[in-house]
Amino acid sequence: MKKISEAVVRRLPIYLRFLNELHVRNIQTISSRDFGERLGMNPAQIRKDLNYFGEFGKKGIGYDVPYLIEKIQQILKLDQTIHVALVGAGNLGHALCNYNIYLKSNMKITAVFDDFPEKVGSQINNLIVQPMSELTKTVQSQAIRIGIITVPASEAQNVADAFVKAGVEAILNFAPSIIKVPQEIKVHHADFTTELHSLAYYLD
Amino acid sequence: MKKISEAVVRRLPIYLRFLNELHVRNIQTISSRDFGERLGMNPAQIRKDLNYFGEFGKKGIGYDVPYLIEKIQQILKLDQTIHVALVGAGNLGHALCNYNIYLKSNMKITAVFDDFPEKVGSQINNLIVQPMSELTKTVQSQAIRIGIITVPASEAQNVADAFVKAGVEAILNFAPSIIKVPQEIKVHHADFTTELHSLAYYLD
DNA sequence: TAGATTGTTAATCGATTAACAATC
């Protein structure tokens, strides 16, 4: 299979979310034209993106919404349960644990870690905060595949190293710092300080 | 001046953060080669990016760190005080209010809004949560220029509309939904659900 | 001066969009 560019992969979750909205509103079929219109995207791009993975549409008709949802979920591997661990039980960590996303997909934060003594043992939702010394054991016993980092920048690399050693396959880093990992580990950054700073450029 | 692409603007805060690290470590000069090495980027790209805005380097020497910091801050308008408002005093809103970014730049969250009766009047740091009915008045009296949305997806468009009406120039949307605004308003999305979902694609 | 490194053009690479034959 030809290599799919990251730009394409990043659009799939946006497509999926939109399709779920359509589904809730009982819309059965969508054309790439309407699809693009609603998302502010070029319809050819949407057709091309989807076509990397298969022929999901019907000529003259469009795309069947429930079918396309199913297909994109498969592509993104969201049809299987994916366990996620989070390190850093601060405000941001709490916010993420409480978020409802995980209900829609089968992604779920199943373990939380922090090394501050006053945090260890405390409860977030139904999860008990564990010390970092438990990380490897828990990642392995719970088959955790994705790690989220919500610690200060100065600690991010240490946490990343611990995640990699424990065997996670991907990391979402919220700390405002670049982390180095082996190339087979996928890292995304979700750093709102850089978002805010780049927004400032566009002020008059 | 030629139009600067968004890709370039998004890299500037990353450069700035790295330069600040160098500055803290008392490093006075950096070449684009070392710069690129440390950030995993092509040195020509860094030179080209910076050169859109001026000739900040010295041939044969490299870039003066404090000078380049100053210049990038000017480009990003981070040399002036920028007031930010946040709507949605939930967990995520709390996390952002507590974040320390704002100390490094002159960006500061100076007002928080929420329409839940039990939230209104409560205190976050030294800010009192105001009802949405106060938004326009406060945005104008405090000269707020950027709005942050941390409400559920179903409310995001309403909040965006209120921000636009009140006169903000840019919006950072954390809700997992696309918001429509007039084209002169700049919007960035900081949606970690799509980040997590696209990460899943790369799992084995 | 010689070595290093920028600024910048030209070449390459990749992503987006237009166009249209195929076909429902």
Next chain:
DNA sequence: TAGATTGTTAATCGATTAACAATC
């Protein structure tokens, strides 16, 4: 059938990288 819309190629557009003259 006629109209609509996909799948997909070709054209365009834009971003990244290589290369090198200028110069500190």
